Amino acid sequence: MNCVVEGNCVKAFGKAIHALSRIGDELWLDPSVKGLALRSMNSAHSAYACFFFSPLFFQHYSPGSVSEQGTETMTCKLVMKSVLSLFRCLASIERTVERCQISVGTPKDRVMIQFFCRHGITKTHNLYFQESEALQAVFASHLCPNVLKAPARLFGDMVMHFPVSQEEITLSMSPLSVSLKNYYEGGDDHMKTICTEMSLHPDEFDYFQFGGDSDITFCLKELRGLLSFAESHSLPVLVHFGTPGKPVCFSVEDMVLEATVVLATLIGSESRGPSQPTETPAQTPLRCAVIPVGSRKADSDKSLDIPAMTEMVASSQGSPIFNPDVMMQLLPHIDDSHILDVPAEACASATTTPASSMICSLLFRAVSSEQDDDGCAARLPVLACYSDTEEEMEEDCTRSPSL
C-alpha cells in the first residue's frame, strides 16, 4: 500500500490519529480498494472507532503492491503510542510538513511514514507492525430507533459542562428534550462529586428522531476525540442509539472521509440506582461489551448487507465475546463470580437454525482462530448481560454454543 497525503490534509490525518488514540492502544491500518481505514478498539471491547479515508483524500493512493494484485491487502496492527508520537504536535506539522507518505509492504514487516518538510528535510519513520485480521464492528445504525444530528459545536457545548475527568455520562431522550447527566457509581465518592445535568429542546438539533424513551450511559472520555475532530472540521455529528445495553454510534462524514465511534452502553442504567440492591456485593452494573466484531471479508460491506446477520447482531445481547484472558484481566469491575458461561437461553436463541449458528461462527471466527477449540469456548465469559435475567446469572450453563 502506498499513499501520499498532501499538506493541509496531514493535519486532519493527525487529528484522526489523536481521536483514535483516545480509544485504544493499538491502531489497525486497513487499506482497501475503497480507501484507507484506521481503526482502534479499547481493550475491554467496549469502544471502537474507525476513520475511513476515501482515495479522494489522498494526493495519491494505491492500495496494494503490484505483485499482490489478486490477493487481499494486508491489515497492519501498529502500536498507537508510536504512531501518535509522530503526529503529536499538530501545530508544527501544519507549519512544516509539505506532504506525508505512508507505505506498507516494502520491506514486508514495516510501515514507512515519511514527512517531506520545508527546507528539503525528509523525516522517515519505520514502524514495525503485526499482521492481523481486520477489525470491524458490525453495527446496524439504520435499525436504531433514536437518531440525533447536530453541528459538532452543539455537542461540544453540551459536554463542556462536564469535567474532563468525567468518565461516563447518561444521554436521555424524550419527546420533549434531550438531556445529559453525569453518571456516578455508588459509594462514598458520590458525596463529593458534583452532579450535573443539562437539557436541550429538540429544536436545537438539525435532526431529531424519537424512537422511544431511552437513557443510555456510555464513556464520555472515549468520545471527546471524535467531537474535537468534528469541531475542527465543522462537521455535523450523527448519533444513533436504541435501548440501554445496545451500542451507541457517533459518526461524522464529509466528501472524503467518514469517522465512526461505537461505544457500548450500560445495561439498565436507569433502573439500577444506588438504592436498589443487586445480587452481588459489588454494586457496579456489569458493563455490556457488546460490540460484535466480525472478521472482514474481501468486500467489507457484505457483513452489513446480510439482513439476517444484522438482525442477529442488533438483538442478541447474549453474544459471548472474545479472548477470555484479555477480558478477565482488563475488566476490573468483574470478579470471577460474574464470569459465566453462556446461559442456556442465549445458546438456544443463537443456535436455533443452522443458518444462525453459521452466522454466530462467522462473527466469532476472528477471535476463536487464535484460541484452541478445545472447549474453552464453552467458558467464554459473558460480559454482555441481559438485565431481566439477573437472578439466573448464577446458574451454570451446561450447553455451550457450538462454534
Place this chain on the structure above:
Amino acid sequence: MKFRGKIVDIACLNHFTRVITTISKLTKMCVLRLTPDNLYFVLSGKVANGGVSMWCELSQANFFDEYQMEGVSSEANEICLEVTPENLSRALKTVQSAKAVKIKLTKKHCPCLTIAAELPTMSSINRVVTHDVPVDVIPRRLWHEFKEPSMPDFDVSIYLPPLKTLKNIVDRMKNLSNFLVVEANLNGEMNLKIETDLVSVTTHFKDLGNPPWGDDASQDGGPSQSRDPDDMAQARVDIRKLQQFLMGQQVNPSKSMCNIVHQRILHLILLHEDVSLQYFIPAVA
C-alpha cells in the same frame, strides 16, 4: 433552613466566579457562612492547614439580584456549610454566558448547593443546566470556630507592593529556601529575606506607605504610637504558604496591605470594592 439567590448581571457573575476561584486556590475545603447581608468564606486555623486561616467577606447586595435566606432559627439567622470551593468554581465557570444563575440550598442525595442556569440559544427555548454541588451542614455548636477573626494587635502595618511583583520574587526565593522572613517598618520599608547556609538574599521595597489605622488599631495606644519608625517587625513564615496565597490572586485589589505581629503572625489583607479577603499565616521559629 432555606437559601435562594439569583445573579442576573454578567459582570457580577464573572466577579463572583473569580472570587470563588481565588478561594479554591487557597484551600481545598472551607466553610461558607450565609447571613442576610453577607457571604463569608472561612477557613479556621487548624494544625491540618498549617495554622493558616482565611476570612473572605462579600456583601451579597453587590452580587445577587435576589437573595433570600432563612437561617437555622430566628436568633441564629445564619447558615453554615462546609463546601469544596473548587466544585463551586467549576460549576460557575460553565455557566458564564447564562442569562440568569440561581443558587439554592437543596437536598438531593445529600445537602447540595444547586447552581441552575439558563443558557441562551438560537432557538426560543433555553438550555437548562444544573449542577448539584454537595455540601455539609455545620451544626450550630461548631459555629464558634468560624467567627470573624479579631484584628491582631500588630506591630507594623504596611501597604504591599504589587502582588505580581511579590509573586515573582517569592517564586524565585522558593527555589532557595523553605522559609522566608517578611519584615517591615512604619517608614514604608519592607524586606523579604531568605537565608541558607550557602546564600542569603534580600529584596528591599521602599516608599510603600503605611495605612493610617490611627488609634482604632492599637487599643492600648502605647507601643504602636511610640514605635521607632525604622524599627522592623518581622515574621518568618513557610514560603509555600505565602506562595499559595499569591498564586491564587486573579484580580488586582484596590488595596492590599499586611500587618505584622512581631514573630507571631503575618496578616495579609486584600480589599476590592465589594470583597475583602484576610489571610493569616503564623510565624515559625
